[in-house]
Amino acid sequence: xxxxxxxxxxxxxxKGKDVELRCDPISGHTAxxxxxxxxxxxxxxxxYFQGNSAPDKSGLPSDRFSAERTGGSVSTLTIQRTxxxxxxxxLCASSLVGGLAKNIQYFGAGTRLSVL
Amino acid sequence: xxxxxxxxxxxxxxxxxxxxxxxxxxxSESDYYLFWYKQPPSRQMILVIRQEAYKQQNxxxxxxxxxxxxxxxxxxxxxxxxxxxxxAMYFCAYRSATGANSxxxxxxxxxxxxRP
Numbered sequence: 477x478x479x480x481x482x483x484x485x486x487x488x489x490x491k492g493k494d495v496e497l498r499c500d501p502i503s504g505h506t507a508x509x510x511x512x513x514x515x516x517x518x519x520x521x522x523x524y525f526q527g528n529s530a531p532d533k534s535g536l537p538s539d540r541f542s543a544e545r546t547g548g549s550v551s552t553l554t555i556q557r558t559x560x561x562x563x564x565x566x567l568c569a570s571s572l573v574g575g576l577a578k579n580i581q582y583f584g585a586g587t588r589l590s591v592l
Numbered sequence: 593x594x595x596x597x598x599x600x601x602x603x604x605x606x607x608x609x610x611x612x613x614x615x616x617x618x619x620s621e622s623d624y625y626l627f628w629y630k631q632p633p634s635r636q637m638i639l640v641i642r643q644e645a646y647k648q649q650n651x652x653x654x655x656x657x658x659x660x661x662x663x664x665x666x667x668x669x670x671x672x673x674x675x676x677x678x679x680a681m682y683f684c685a686y687r688s689a690t691g692a693n694s695x696x697x698x699x700x701x702x703x704x705x706x707r708p
Binding site for chain 2: 479507509511518519521524526529532534535565567569571579580581582583584585586588
């Protein structure tokens, strides 16, 4: 039982570089979510994975953002050609699907991304 | 689309006293879930309490309780016997009970400080 794990905890990068953020969900949780928390926009949904279904990418702000989930477990959020407005805390959450606990999302501690 | 509004950016409470955090939401759906999450400086979002919209009874978790007014679309959180450890940001969130994507829609959050 460990909780949702995210790495790195903090990431500083230069404008124009690519970054990868990792999320390791709670074992057995088939649903995985990415959110972005920024000062101006609050908490925004980015992308949702559920089992083997096609992900819901409706929250991704631009085509520079992509995410994948390998083997139904670990997920990576990739931001290409980072911009200063990408600076934010990126939060990952996971949940069960089905049963009484299906509507509870458990969050990681996030990755704070700073783009210089 | 659903929206969640937390109109108070900051609140302060004396230790051992009671404080109420306000939240309103807008939706055309009849079946949904509402949550309060706490985010301490560690950044990890922690579920405080949840409410199913179909339940008339207000949810309670120890010192935390909600006042759920479905017709008014209001969902306030009451913290009784406030403790220093309650100091954090608090987010109100909405989740649809239907549809394939169970993403959370968050309010802007409120910063709660507790005076010793």
